[in-house]
Amino acid sequence: MTGLHEQLESIFHPKSVAFVGISTSNPFHWTRTFWDSLREFQFEGPLYPVNPHGGELDGYKVYTSLEEVPGEVDYVISTVNAKVAPAIVQSCARKGVKAIHFCTAGFDETGEVGSEGLQQKLAQLSRETGVRIIGPNCMGIYCPESRLSYDTGFEKEAGNVGLISQSGGNSIYVAREAGWRGIRFSKVISFGNACDLNECDFLEYMIDDPKTTIIAVYLEGVKDGRRLARLLGRASGRKPVILLKSGLGEAGARATSSHTASLAGDDNIWDALCRQFNVIRTSTAEEMVDVLVTLTYMPDPGGRNALLIGLGGGASVLLTDDFERQGLRLPPLPDHVQQELMSFSQLAGNMLRNPVDYSQDMLESSNLIRAIQVLTAWDGIDFCMGFFRPSQLPPPAWEIVMTWGEALVKAYLESRKPVAFVCDSAVIPERHSKLFPVLQSFINSKVALYYTFPGAARAISMVVEYNERRLK
């Protein structure tokens, strides 16, 4: 544990928070985001809105300056204009504030002459005063344990995934999408332009944080490549690290510079770095979520042998292609397993091989449960995946999926062999409303749920590869 670790620990767990620059007149103003989120999360310490106009906000007194706040202020969330930012740091220093998060944009990322001077000024003030800065141009901290959040809709339950993201939007995407798939977070940090605290500081913290067992990182650029490499080496073998590095092409690099004033760097270097330290490298945010789901709910299937069972011959063939394309295997059923299946299943319209299309018995709950029991008991497979394409099923799709889900969960609980579902998420509102609660019930049973065939195959293959390399 370093001084940095303790410093960040206290930043993640402030006793009081001030909101400098919050709009007191417009309840829909973006500066209200943080206020609304901490109130929604029932932050336990005092909250201090600060706005030169004073007045009242949701029954709280609005202070005209930070200095006017009567109690101690641990943490400041600032939404003031970029030009005023340096003065706020000085004000924080006078007040004894430990850290300030600048949400505000308008610094280096604009590429405007003069604006980078502002960011340098902030960095210099941070060094001089000891007030640590998160940002500017970011969303700050979501730490369910201490009830800090920047989105009222984030999950309130704390978990084991630490997410470090240079982009606020991408952190919201991953936190929400993974949250709906049953993933819970220890800490999420959107750190933006990183004039003081940067990706390496947060990564170092996460590696040592006992509450974080999986680390996900979204980077546009990096300030100190050598330190990052050292840290990835330290994480390697201790905790899985998933990296999404964006801004790879010409326009992508231009975009990262415009977004968070980052230098994107060479793709090959990133590839080599990830290979060396067994970092799971994803290329899209969707993939990152799929990998988080796999690491959480199917941490080590122990091998590449899959059994696929579900609805639809054509769907089973396409899913098989997706699996084989990713180096996963579908061993053929041995005779005795096939014979046992045939003894109680229909033959016409089913495919009793691997993949198994069990369409004809899809509503015969007892046959289905028995089939899945027979199949998961077979030691030729490492995991079992149920597949459903609601947009291909007859209207009571949710009932069918529910019956299947229950059978698979039952088999999973009996065999302890990892079980997953892939339920292709067609955009059908009238079905979604009924299907979603069914899918939620699987998630509550702690099984991996995927929304696309290729995504499921790719994420599982990546995690299997991670485990293969880890055990070498």
Place this chain on the structure above:
Amino acid sequence: MTGLHEQLESIFHPKSVAFVGISTSNPFHWTRTFWDSLREFQFEGPLYPVNPHGGELDGYKVYTSLEEVPGEVDYVISTVNAKVAPAIVQSCARKGVKAIHFCTAGFDETGEVGSEGLQQKLAQLSRETGVRIIGPNCMGIYCPESRLSYDTGFEKEAGNVGLISQSGGNSIYVAREAGWRGIRFSKVISFGNACDLNECDFLEYMIDDPKTTIIAVYLEGVKDGRRLARLLGRASGRKPVILLKSGLGEAGARATSSHTASLAGDDNIWDALCRQFNVIRTSTAEEMVDVLVTLTYMPDPGGRNALLIGLGGGASVLLTDDFERQGLRLPPLPDHVQQELMSFSQLAGNMLRNPVDYSQDMLESSNLIRAIQVLTAWDGIDFCMGFFRPSQLPPPAWEIVMTWGEALVKAYLESRKPVAFVCDSAVIPERHSKLFPVLQSFINSKVALYYTFPGAARAISMVVEYNERRLK
């Protein structure tokens, strides 16, 4: 026009249909699918249910045999057990039926001794009697023009896409998913085991069919590779052909054999074939739908230069990566365009380059419209794509997307430069119900709509490549 063409033309437009083997007792029995669909589609000719038990169905007299039907029968949809199938063909011959569709499974695909004899018997009977057979083990014909369908939910409006699918389930997936995205079909054929009429027969028909301008094919295997190659050559340069060939790996080949008794063949041969005849080869059903959307609503952007404008810096960087990974380009905005944008847009929090993140003015409708007008007027780009990630937007996501959609459609109508949307389809039921009608309104404006960033990039790149090769 060949004899085959006329024969198929009359099969696609029967004057009367008999349903042999339909359940008269159970309204939820799968054999009711076709009956329900033709009634839902208001098929105009007489419908004859046939079941040995006789009786009545939905107010129609049920005949105990085909021979008992008083009028002429053009087309038979048979759901009888495989073993009875040969007798039904003979019965069709006596009645003067032109074609019979065997939905029933339980033939070669089961791999059972004796069952392949059944399928050979059907083929032989077809040759002897002249009764053409579709199937067995398939869903048959969806032809909105003649009001034939095998799904009550298919679109009733006829269109220009012909789909030939060896798998019934995959044909339903593509027809429904593409249907929701604004694609309309001339004919869809699910042909299964193809004991008589096969993929080549239907492809030959589609090439000559004036109502079909785009051909999509899902194949698990092929009976006559040389004829298929000849036909792809004939289609080449006349109509785009999209091919999804499945069953590529070891287990995939086993699955196609088990599904439609097909020999899958070597992937490299398929690749060479597609290159030679400029066939658009997709590797998933999702890709096929995305390509259909692109060919229909953005048939030829004329080049690879894209302008991306939407919400979220991080999202814009990831989408840029997806575009560049697929060989699409994002040319930087020239100074005069950037200056013009800056003259009325906010600088902080926006990214006024390419990609353009216009988050700060996202609800300023007039600024937004002006920005898109300025950008689409610039001749450095071939097409413009709006991007939205509803799961990252604040709650009134649908209103924001609507404002943007209207601005983009307006710009499109003024500039005639292709405009598309990618609206990441997060699985959020409470949002879907409001977002979906908004997306539908874009589809009604005849713009391309995609649901994933990588999918949009890949489909557009494939269609641009198709056009490049076509014009060589």
